[in-house]
Amino acid sequence: MSAFDPFDENLAEIINIPYFFYLVDHPEGRVLFDSGAHPAFITDPRSRLGDAAGQWQIEVRQNDDVVSQLATLGVSTSDISHVALSHLHYDHAGGVEFFPEATFYVQREELPFAYWPPVYQRGVYVRKDFDHPVAWKELRGRYDVFGDGSVVLFPTPGHTPGHQSMLVRLDGRPVILIGDAAYLPGKMRDRILPAASLVWSPDAMVHSWEEIEDLERQHDAELLFTHNLHWEGNTKIAPDEWYE
Numbered sequence: 001m002s003a004f005d006p007f008d009e010n011l012a013e014i015i016n017i018p019y020f021f022y023l024v025d026h027p028e029g030r031v032l033f034d035s036g037a038h039p040a041f042i043t044d045p046r047s048r049l050g051d052a053a054g055q056w057q058i059e060v061r062q063n064d065d066v067v068s069q070l071a072t073l074g075v076s077t078s079d080i081s082h083v084a085l086s087h088l089h090y091d092h093a094g095g096v097e098f099f100p101e102a103t104f105y106v107q108r109e110e111l112p113f114a115y116w117p118p119v120y121q122r123g124v125y126v127r128k129d130f131d132h133p134v135a136w137k138e139l140r141g142r143y144d145v146f147g148d149g150s151v152v153l154f155p156t157p158g159h160t161p162g163h164q165s166m167l168v169r170l171d172g173r174p175v176i177l178i179g180d181a182a183y184l185p186g187k188m189r190d191r192i193l194p195a196a197s198l199v200w201s202p203d204a205m206v207h208s209w210e211e212i213e214d215l216e217r218q219h220d221a222e223l224l225f226t227h228n229l230h231w232e233g234n235t236k237i238a239p240d241e242w243y244e
Contacts, residue, residue, distance in 0.1 A: 003195045004183050017227045019091045021066055022177055023073065023238070024168055028146050029081035032066070032102070033166050033177050034226065035095025038129060039065040048090060048126050066095035073239050082145055084153055086179025086226070087160045088114040090126045097132050105145070107155050108138040110162025113200075120197045121160070139164070156181035156212065158205025159198060165208075167215060172244050174221040181208050183227050188212075 002011040024031040040047050041060035049058070063069070067077060077098045084105040085093050093114075096104065117125045145151040149169060156165045159180045166177040180198075182188035188209050193202055216223060222243075228235065236243055 003198060005187055005192050006195050007192070015229060017229060018231055020224070020226050020231075020235070021069075021092075021095075022166075022224070023070065023075065023080075024151055026146055026151060030075065030079055031082040031084060031145060031151055032080050032095075032099070033084050034086055034092040034179065035066045035083065035099070036069075037065070037091045038094035038126070039067070041065075041094070048094075048128075049123065067098050084145070084164070084166055085110075086165065086177075086181075087163045088130050089121075089124045089160075089180070090129055091124075092179070092226075093129045094126070096130050096134060100132075100134060103135045103137055105137050105139060105143065105153060105164075107157075107162035107164045108140055109157070110160060110164075111136065111138065113161050118200075121200070154211070154215075156208035158201055158203075158208045160200050161204075163208070165212065167219065167221065168243075169219065170244055174219040175243050176212060176215060176219075176221045176223050178212065178223055178225045180226060181205070181212060182225065184229060185223065185225060 001008045001013045001015055019036060021032065021034040021036045024033065037060050038048055041058055042062055045058040070077065078101055080099050080102050082105065083099050083102045087110055114125050114130060139153060141155055143153045145153065152167045153164050154167065156163050163179060163181055165179050165181050168175050168177065183194055191206060193199060193205065199205055215221060
């Protein structure tokens, strides 16, 4: 728990956290937001992270990878035309190689940081996750993927300099895909920062929280957190349930 809050009263507690990636089905194309961890984690986490794998006690179960999860929806990797990555940490960018035909959207500050990370984040970037000849589109701020306001990427730096989140304006209630701009809803609301090794800039992170909450109020949006500890019963999981 100390990774999420170094001053939490249960900071020594070992917690199990999920990671989510999201499929957006739009009339003009399918968008994947994040791509989870590489399938190699299923059998041997150390083959990707080395000794850092032990620090996080990583467990990726069979079929937890993005290719397998898309298959449960009847979607193949070639059906994905757009991949938006919140950032390039191993649990978000592990599926890059499986979408060679897609356009990849990142904020322009993220790729240099991923290739040459500072020592405190060196263990969570895996170069062979993202070092592929794919079509990178480096963004400078907000970007409307389809030009109709339905899928909008916006910068939320703090966790990394190039972190971004996504507003999805559905027919029903809009959602904001947070990525790692914040980990837990309560900690974000109380302005409690995670461990220093997970924060590139505390000031930028708090400012991003304010931006997210402004959009939340403006659109009456629901916030979806990639690593929400309390996801069970609070998060719709495809193919049984969808946000519509």
